[in-house]
Amino acid sequence: MKINKNVSISENGFVFNPTTGESFTVNPIGIEIINLLKLKKDETEIKKTLLDKFNTDITTIEKDYYDFMQMLKSLNLLETEAE
Amino acid sequence: MKKKYCIAVTGLNAIDSPGPGVPVIRGLKDSKIFDSRIIGLAYESLEPGIYMHDIIDKTYQIPYPSSGADSLMERLNYIHSVEKIDIIIPNFDAELYSFIKLEKTLNEMGIKLFLPTLEQFEERHKVNLPKFGKKYDIRVPFSREIFTTSEIYGLTKDFVYPLVVKGKYYDAYIAYNPEQTITYFNKIASKWGLPIVIQEFIKGTEYNVTGLGDGKGNTISAVPMRKQYITDKGKAWGGITIEDKELLKITDNFLSKTKWRGGFELEMMKSPKNEYYLLEINPRIPAWVYLAVGAGQNIPEALVRLALGEEVEPYKKYATGKMFVRYSWDMIVDMEEFQNISTYGEL
Numbered sequence: 001m002k003i004n005k006n007v008s009i010s011e012n013g014f015v016f017n018p019t020t021g022e023s024f025t026v027n028p029i030g031i032e033i034i035n036l037l038k039l040k041k042d043e044t045e046i047k048k049t050l051l052d053k054f055n056t057d058i059t060t061i062e063k064d065y066y067d068f069m070q071m072l073k074s075l076n077l078l079e080t081e082a083e
Numbered sequence: 084m085k086k087k088y089c090i091a092v093t094g095l096n097a098i099d100s101p102g103p104g105v106p107v108i109r110g111l112k113d114s115k116i117f118d119s120r121i122i123g124l125a126y127e128s129l130e131p132g133i134y135m136h137d138i139i140d141k142t143y144q145i146p147y148p149s150s151g152a153d154s155l156m157e158r159l160n161y162i163h164s165v166e167k168i169d170i171i172i173p174n175f176d177a178e179l180y181s182f183i184k185l186e187k188t189l190n191e192m193g194i195k196l197f198l199p200t201l202e203q204f205e206e207r208h209k210v211n212l213p214k215f216g217k218k219y220d221i222r223v224p225f226s227r228e229i230f231t232t233s234e235i236y237g238l239t240k241d242f243v244y245p246l247v248v249k250g251k252y253y254d255a256y257i258a259y260n261p262e263q264t265i266t267y268f269n270k271i272a273s274k275w276g277l278p279i280v281i282q283e284f285i286k287g288t289e290y291n292v293t294g295l296g297d298g299k300g301n302t303i304s305a306v307p308m309r310k311q312y313i314t315d316k317g318k319a320w321g322g323i324t325i326e327d328k329e330l331l332k333i334t335d336n337f338l339s340k341t342k343w344r345g346g347f348e349l350e351m352m353k354s355p356k357n358e359y360y361l362l363e364i365n366p367r368i369p370a371w372v373y374l375a376v377g378a379g380q381n382i383p384e385a386l387v388r389l390a391l392g393e394e395v396e397p398y399k400k401y402a403t404g405k406m407f408v409r410y411s412w413d414m415i416v417d418m419e420e421f422q423n424i425s426t427y428g429e430l
Contacts, residue, residue, distance in 0.1 A: 006326065018403040020288070021309030021325040 001069060002079045003037040017077060024075065029054065033068055089166055090387065091122040094174030095132025095142070100253070100316050103174040106373035108138050110383035113376055117387070122166050128425045134416045141166070144428035152181040156188065163192060170195045170390050172383065174367050176252045179204060197390035199345045199366050207364040209249055209280045216361065219340045221333065223361050224285050228278035235264045238281060247282040250275035255317060257284060285362070287354040289313065292334050293369050295382050297389060298344030304382050304398045305334045306375040311406070319371055324378045326403040333359060346386055374407040
């Protein structure tokens with residue numbers, strides 16, 4: 001899944017979707033995931049980076065990753081297939 | 084040296100449903116192309132713009148739209164004899180009919196306007212919106228007009244609750260049952276008259292577009308905004324410019340098909356299925372126009388140039404993510420000023 005290319009994120013985790021005008025704040029792990037998505041990293045690469053960076057296990061990473069991606073999708077921050 | 088025009092502007096009120104006059108004047112004052120002497124045209128002696136001497140040079144009271152076009156013309160004749168007005172920018176829906184009627188006469192006096200035609204003004208009217216949507220292939224909510232409260236109990240044939248109860252010119256309330264519909268019917272009818280428009284309620288997020296059409300089908304300006312903070316009157320008290328190609332496409336379609344002449348505001352609702360519905364077309368510049376100026380499209384300036392017959396290049400871009408946050412401000416006014424506008428109708 002890819003993040004909508006117009007979506008911008010600031011260093012302190014402020015996310016702005018210029019298409020809808022909506023804005024959100026995310027925590028440091030959220031910032032990390034969005035930045036990796038913007039760099040076009042795939043799911044495996046993202047999970048590996050998170051596992052290397054944060055003191056946690058793969059089960060927790062997977063659960064949090066899928067929850068977060070589901071949230072991005074419901075907030076229309078991910079590109080649809082057609083895009 | 085910049086040329087200086089005498090520009091008269093209405094809509095100087097600033098209550099919880101503020102008039103567009105003051106933001107229009109701010110746009111004019113920001114112009115890098117021309118200077119302006121601003122003449123305020125006010126209906127009531129407590130319209131705040133009257134007392135804003137830093138942006139308005141002189142204010143005259145004018146008769147209410149209900150007095151008719153003749154009494155307005157008489158007053159404008161007097162004001163013009165003193166001020167030599169170049170352009171008038173009317174900013175209220177309710178006064179537009181008179182100004183459109185008087186446009187030719189005012190042109191002959193040397194006063195320019197840039198307004199929609201009477202046909203454009205009438206066909207976008209709230210009561211005509213379903214026909215308008217069909218004619219120009221624009222998605223609109225189902226609506227119909229009613230004239231008596233006895234029609235309310237039969238509305239369930241065409242509508243499901245909640246529904247929206249709207250006035251001819253202003254005001255809209257969401258009603259959840261027939262009793263509430265009757266209350267809102269009476270409230271709006273006593274203020275704005277009949278008919279009352281009953282509109283299908285579309286759940287979603289509110290977006291507006293303000294812009295300017297050149298009367299030939301071209302989009303001179305278009306800036307979409309998402310309402311971020313909405314008052315209980317449904318007015319935006321905060322908003323942000325967005326980049327939405329679909330909204331701009333709808334706006335271009337509206338302007339090219341109707342050949343709209345003048346400023347406008349499209350009130351849109353985006354449904355959870357991401358479909359846009361056109362709820363209303365306001366046939367004039369909206370009160371949040373200064374956001375468009377701040378985002379790079381000076382609509383009041385471009386409107387003045389079109390009124391003067393100049394060729395105006397369409398704006399191609401605007402800044403997204405620009406916000407406006409409205410505030411109220413208590414001005415301290417000497418009694419003498421209030422006395423002058425109240426007794427002489429001038430300040």
